[in-house]
Amino acid sequence: MHLAEGIVTSPLVLGGGVLLAAGGVAIGLRKLDEAHALRTAVLGSGFFVASLVHIPLAGVSVHLTLTGLLGIVLGWAAFPAVLVGLVLQSVLFGFGGITTLGLNTCIMALPAVAVYYARHGLSGRPTGKMPSPWLSGLLGGLSVALSALLLGLLLCTVGEDFFPIAGAILLAHVPVMLVEAGVTASAVGFLHKVSPELLSGHALEKDPGEQESSVSCD
Template sequence: MHISEGVLSPPVLVAGAALTAAGVAMGLRKMDNEKIPRVAVLTAAFFVASLIRVPLGPSSVHLILNGLLGLVLGWAAFPAILVGLALQAILFQFGGLTTLGANTFIMAAPAVLCYYLFGRSVTSKHPGVATTLAFVCGFSAVLFSALLLAACLVFTGESFLHAARILVLAHLPVMFLEGLVVAFCLAFLMKVKPELLGVTHAAG
């Protein structure tokens, strides 16, 4: 999911950076003191998740966790993913500093979308419904990211359908894995820390 430097054209990079700046501003406005530690923890989780190779069949994949970030952080997923990607670019040369804006938007926008789609319903009292929705949340966050990435690559001359097909197929194992991880994390959080998901004590 990390686009390297020198692949995208300047207009795409500027557009990505502008959208990311808007998202980060929104995220920072919504981030109050209580939320900062959880943003920090999930930033660290995001930063590490991309580095861990999960062997799967003949190849290997890495987690993105943007669905989980969106679910727990909402708009604050933007600053979290920006910080995580910036450190990956500086320390490991993944992606790059010029593509930071575009890369952040590709991963953070689906996170926010998932927050609005599943943020409320995922805390359903019915465990089956909650688990299914959590799985769909993790799955679709990666799917949306792959489609956004394909859309960015259209400007480099690749056809959207071709790029989208390759990207979605390549990320299919990640989507399933992310769905499972989000479902597991949600079950865990509902047990030990339901406030993280916006469930108040009275309701819990």
């Protein structure tokens, strides 16, 4: 799911990715205070490590992204979490690249934000309702599908046809979606038990007015 260096070379697309990512990170940082820094760090670490954990499934080896869980718990704060995780993955493990950092941040974090809005409606105001593990699993799987579609869309800009390439990427990620759904569902089930306040979304809400400026992806 990480876009490697040198595939997208158009400065317009790369610059657009950087701007979009910067906007997302700025919104995320505004919502990040000392109360949320710890959970952002924990989930950011989860995101960073998840892509190193390979799960052999039906002959192929897949790795998780946990972006669904990031969206459910963090909302917009998923942007800075994903950015820091990607910088480290790129520097330590040669995953993705520095010029594609903006695009990769969008590929991973936009689905997380979409998951947040899917939970709370377009106003983005937390309803206070706990997400059921089943719904969370569904959202976790969907976030992977959305990332795959975004990647397909990006590869369109370098001359690939959207439907074949997006189809191929989606198909390749079906096992990831299934595992991701399972892991997200169990993680949310676990949080229900030990730390339900993480799931209500209330603690993330400082100023409801801030959320009105809902940004749509692409």
